[in-house]
Amino acid sequence: MKKTGLILGLMSVLLLFGVSVKADIVSYWSGYTQSVKSKVVNNFMPPKTKEALSVTVSLNINQDGSVSSYKIIESSGNAAFDTAATKAVEASIPFEPFPSEIIDNHYNMLLKLESVK
Numbered sequence: 882m883k884k885t886g887l888i889l890g891l892m893s894v895l896l897l898f899g900v901s902v903k904a905d906i907v908s909y910w911s912g913y914t915q916s917v918k919s920k921v922v923n924n925f926m927p928p929k930t931k932e933a934l935s936v937t938v939s940l941n942i943n944q945d946g947s948v949s950s951y952k953i954i955e956s957s958g959n960a961a962f963d964t965a966a967t968k969a970v971e972a973s974i975p976f977e978p979f980p981s982e983i984i985d986n987h988y989n990m991l992l993k994l995e996s997v998k
Contacts, residue, residue, distance in 0.1 A: 917992070928959075932959075938951055939992075947975050
């Protein structure tokens with residue numbers, strides 16, 4: 882009976898630790914994603930428009946903050962707006978390296994940029 886209680890106690894500790902580690906990694910990615918988005922948004926200078934526009938860009942970011950590729954995956958339908966999004970990404974590269982707690986070699990991120998009315 883004592884062995885069963887000990888095993889269940891250890892399993893509970895491991896489960897709690899596993900959840901905590903996972904939550905921390907999500908927090909690191911969330912913070913990293915926000916820093917990338919902020920940098921691109923600060924460099925985004927879209928043309929003035931009366932219509933609401935948005936463009937979605939896919940970024941493949943390497944662990945050191947360099948970008949191996951990026952492309953528009955959902956166009957706004959406005960070439961000047963899409964070009965402004967591309968220029969904002971280019972002006973933002975490189976990004977900060979991944980936090981040391983993240984061991985992934987790359988990160989694929991979708992970034993949606995929208996017009997401000």
